[in-house]
Amino acid sequence: MNKLMLPLTYILLLLMIQTDDKSSSSYASPAGGNMRLKLIHSQAYALKSTYDQMERIKELVHSDIVRRGTMFSKHHQSTRRKAWEKPRTRTNCSDVSIEMPISSGRDYGTGQYFVEVKVGTPPQKMLLIADTGSELTWMSCKRRNRRRGFRPTRSSTFKTVPCSSRTCKIDFADLFSLARCPTPSTPCSYDYRYSDGSGALGIFARETVTAEITNGKGRATKVEDVVVGCTLTVQGQSFQGADGVLGLAYSNYSFATRASNMFGGTFSYCLVDHLSHKYLSNYLTFGGVGVASHSPLLSHMHYTKLDLATLSPFYAVNVKGISINGALLKIPSLIWAANRGGGTIIDSGTSLTFLTEPAYRPVVGALRWALSKRLERTRLDGGGPLEYCYKYNSTSSRLRFEETWVPRLAFHFSDGARFEPPVKSYVIDAAPGVKCLGFVSAMWPGVSVIGNIMQQNHVWEFNLVQSVLGYAPSTCTSR
Structure with a gap:
């Protein structure tokens, strides 16, 4: 397929950034245990203190149109899709849920919702865009000329996927892995190209994500062996100010299915008003404890x-x-x-x-x-x-x-x-x-x-x- 018509389902930015916002809110979810990620508003990360509301609307409409044209081109042009494996929940996690903060991007001037995610060992805080249309979770990796981003060299659990592996050649083909393989141990790479001229080039790896246990009083647990993309080169305005994307699509390789597999086969979110400020936030939750604990819902x-x-x-x-x-x-x-x-x-x-x-x-x-x-x-x-x-x-x-x-x-x-x-x-x-x-x-x-x-x-x-x-x-x- 033409890489220029790549699904914009991957384009939208999962901003993973540290926040000093201590306020939070949550809801309950009707089922067993769960994991939550707080959905936070992005004012703390805004590039400017105020924004032009009209320009924001025009920009999000433009982004939506580009996204729609590219995301469905992948669906219709893909020659094959892997058989989906139904989630099998881990019995030792069935009574546990995890959560991550999620918030509106209003103060940042975007129409997306941002999730705070802790990636690597020790954990590095990232702010990613919550995207139920993206299969791959990726983030910009820090280089000398970048002030922020994920630092793979500081994580003991960052493990690249070899380009010679079946995983790279076959399994990741739908994630736009590249065919080049100079040596068997060279990392498997990807190259996303979007119809608006934006693109992301990087390498595949497996990593650990840490999240707080819902109502766990500060306790945390780990989601291991998560497929991630370490983006080394970003092009175009679509990625300006962003660190990556949190893949929540229905795919064998998305974070949503990996985490849901551990925590009851469900995930949920509650989206605050899209014009809310950062102190109004909620959670992306994996597991079923969320709604069940909020009986009025x-x-x-x-x-x-x-x-x-x-x-x-x-x-x-x-x-x-x-x-x-x-x-x-x-x-x-x-x-x-x-x-x-x-x-x-x-x-x-x-x-x-x-x-x-x-x-x-x-x-x-x-x-x-x-x-x-x-x-x-x-x-x-x-x-x-x-x-x-x-x-x-x-x-x-x-x-x-x-x-x-x-x-x-x-x-x-x-x-x-x-x-x-x-x-x-x-x-x-x-x-x-x-x-x-x-x-x-x-x-x-x-x-x-x-x-x-x-x-x-x-x-x-x-x-x-x-x-x-x-x-x-x-x-x-x-x-």
């Missing part, structure tokens, strides 16, 4: 089937339709059929929600009709793919914005479950005094994507053993 949990085969390595859901104020829109059922050129995935690495054209038009048509009766339509400076934007003024009774004006949108799944996001998840703040419909049109045939803004203020639990997705509304700011 249990009565509000909804469950739907995960399709882990048709659009692998992505997490596909079986959408039946979309309703506005309880009435299903006239959208052809073919749009939602993954085996007929359509389908829908849920993706933490994409910010906005993409709908293929036959679904996009009815959805934005219904919403714009309601908003146009109250507000004046406008365009973002410089244009862009956010097609429907409206001016408002919070100090003017005539031009104020009220959520009660907005029809309630819901995703309906084929098994009867329904996901009703809050209004702020699909009518988003794009600039001071401007709100836009947070949908982007995608070409048909193609896959629709439920992005992280649509997922905000909800707990999401991925059960890889039972192929079930659980979700419930939450502030994501308290246990």
Whole structure:
């Protein structure tokens, strides 16, 4: 396949950086034991104290479009995929869970969520982008001209993968390993090239990740033999200020499946509002203790089937339709059929929600009709793919914005479950005094994507053993 059309599922940056933020919050998860990673906001790592909200929106839309075009090119062009091995949980870890901090990248000016991860022995703190569309966990390795990054020479558990090995030649082929092998002991290398001109070149290795045990009062445990990429050369703006990606896709080599294999076959996260500051944070959790210990959530949990085969390595859901104020829109059922050129995935690495054209038009048509009766339509400076934007003024009774004006949108799944996001998840703040419909049109045939803004203020639990997705509304700011 053309490396220039590499899946941007790998592109998005898993920033692994040390934080001094001591505040945290978590939620519980309905099953056995688990491991949590705190989802933290990135203000402490911001390149500037303030950012232009409009420029941020335009940048995340651009990144989303590039990402979508590249991530699905891999899925459709890959000539083979390995048979997935169902997670087999370790009995000695079944009553344990681990957690890692996770937060919005709002203060950094990005639309991703960052996870604090401790890699190597002794542990080195990294801040990575949580990406359910990426199979490989990679980070920039520190070189003489870099102030930060992972230092493999300081880790006793860093072990490279030889280029002569079957692992490099066959197993890592889908991870874009290179064929060159000057000597049998030369490390297996990779070269990611993205359609926006960005790229990452490095070597494969296996490493140890350390994480705190949920409710373990400071105790930690290790996830060993994790496949990682040590990126030596980074090109393009897509990686500016980032240390790498935390691979959470459904793959034999992703961190999500490696950690889930140890802790009950599940992982979950709770995404704070995408405009939250760093002190509002939560956790990426591996294991089932999280939701179960937060009893108020249990009565509000909804469950739907995960399709882990048709659009692998992505997490596909079986959408039946979309309703506005309880009435299903006239959208052809073919749009939602993954085996007929359509389908829908849920993706933490994409910010906005993409709908293929036959679904996009009815959805934005219904919403714009309601908003146009109250507000004046406008365009973002410089244009862009956010097609429907409206001016408002919070100090003017005539031009104020009220959520009660907005029809309630819901995703309906084929098994009867329904996901009703809050209004702020699909009518988003794009600039001071401007709100836009947070949908982007995608070409048909193609896959629709439920992005992280649509997922905000909800707990999401991925059960890889039972192929079930659980979700419930939450502030994501308290246990």
